Amino acid sequence: MALQHLNIHRVRNIQSASLTGFGRLNVFFGENGSGKTSVLEAIHLLGMARSFRGTSARTLISHGLADCVVQGTVARSGSGRTTLGVQRALSGELSLRVQGAPAKAVSELVEHLPLQVINADSFALLTGSPPARRQYLNWGVFHVEHRFFPEWQRFQRCIKQRNSGLRRDKLADRELSVWTRELADSGQRLNDFRQDYFADLAPRFRALMERLLPQLGDVELRLRQGWDKRLSYVEALAATLHSDREKGFTQVGPQRADLKVTIEGRAAEDVLSRGQQKLVICGLKLAQGQLMQEKMGRQCCYLVDDLPSELDARHCLRVCEELDQLGAQVFITCVEAADLADQWSEPAEVAMFHVEHGQVTALVQHEQV
Ligand SMILES: Nc1ncnc2c1ncn2[C@@H]1O[C@H](COP(=O)(O)OP(=O)(O)OP(=O)(O)O)[C@@H](O)[C@H]1O
Ligand SMILES: [Mg+2]
Incomplete structure (x- = not known):
């Protein structure tokens, strides 16, 4: 199970982003306040219909706007793909879609994109x-x-x-x-x-x-x-x-x-x-x-925000090794690219993204996970 594609609209400081080329290990780096956590929030919204921090949509929606939307494609472990979509409005309205059709319960999303968060x-x-x-x-x-x-x-x-x-x-x-x-x-x-x-x-x-x-x-x-x-x-x-x-x-x-x-x-x-x-x-x-x-x-997808903070390089590397061995898809953030660029056993499985002022640029990208 792997997220292949993600569209983000009006999530915190990300007005519009279309991200593809995810690898098994996806590193998002950039300065403080650039939007790295916001990318992870967007994936969390796609899998859980809410923020890391709670159920209110207010903190997720870009200031001054009425709603936010995320859409994504998840490759299933056997074959095939599932498209997911979540829209949340300040008014409280929540709309979920699985394969283009309305879904009633968040548990339907969770099945398709089980997430683990470390933040x-x-x-x-x-x-x-x-x-x-x-x-x-x-x-x-x-x-x-x-x-x-x-x-x-x-x-x-x-x-x-x-x-x-x-x-x-x-x-x-x-x-x-x-x-x-x-x-x-x-x-x-x-x-x-x-x-x-x-x-x-x-x-x-x-x-x-x-x-x-x-x-x-x-x-x-x-x-x-x-x-x-x-x-x-x-x-x-x-x-x-x-x-x-x-x-x-x-x-x-x-x-x-x-x-x-x-x-x-x-x-x-x-x-x-x-x-x-x-x-x-x-x-x-x-x-x-x-x-x-x-x-x-089945694998869950790991959202790991700012792994290097609080950890020395040796312990950070150990966590990366464990994440790597697990074989799960990982979305991980850090400030400097060098903090998490070389920790992985298979460089070919690593995609790097630079985040700056709410814009996400793929530096090393993959054709398909
Ligand atoms: N609802 C919102 N609307 C618009 N901008 C927001 C909203 N919430 C937060 N922001 C701003 O979005 C920017 C990106 O925040 P984010 O937490 O993603 O940064 P970050 O790259 O993770 O930074 P750090 O390295 O400090 O963790 C920040 O400047 C933040 O103030
Ligand atoms: Mg952050």
Whole structure:
């Protein structure tokens, strides 16, 4: 799976750009404020229908204009191509197209262009709050287990209903017990999917960390499922029913799950330097790409913003080597071309683009990926 062609209209400082000639490894370089992150934002918009930073279209649309549009062509791994299009307007309107036909759900785009992002916001995986880590976990499970997404939707429905039942008076007891049973069943399944995924993810992450930061010692990834692991979910819900009633919401469950990285037993966010944190984040993201490749025979596309910042040349090279070995398509930015020009095993697979004042110029271009 590879992005072959990208049209960008009115995304941040890029008024109009038509980019072709992508390789497997695509380096965008240019001065601060030239538009490198904006190119990655445009690809993110194409795959996720939103910015890295959140759901609002305001930050994506060029100042003073009403909408932005991205269109792209993705080559499928067997044969054939998929065209994707996303238009977002300040008014809130969102229009998605797959093969020229309107698409209803963002999940349809995600299927065609699964993205992994490594940028400044990724530090939230270590230093942010649990939702960032749950999102990371869900991304991984979603892409290797097709039953996960419908189950996740069912769980959201059940917990909403149960919480609304909990906030009502005793008359709602029967209804509450129905929703509790549904929730217990759905939550247990979600957790099983996550646990299976995690069992595959954790050793890959450890192996990556041994290569990226061998001097670090014992790095461990742990999954907290969101309730006492000695109990089934139905038991945990029964144990907290009284207090859930008092508080008016469901206190335990997959909605409280979290991931924790420890170094020699200490929380990574407490002991690691900024550069080391970045390498751990790269390890987490690379492990997901490996797993998707191994389980599904599919690659995701990596958007890596400003890899050299915070990393010394040796560690930057290690991350590049891992990205390279993964075989995924990579869109990566840096300020100086030399920072990322020679890190790759196959120069023929590298395309270089210079970005200046919102204009993107291909320097080394490929006929076809
Ligand atoms: N909505 C917007 N409309 C127009 N311009 C914008 C908008 N949002 C940001 N910009 C401007 O677009 C320019 C490019 O921003 P971008 O973040 O892509 O730069 P960059 O090349 O990644 O820079 P850096 O090296 O500092 O990360 C900046 O000057 C920024 O102020
Ligand atoms: Mg940038």
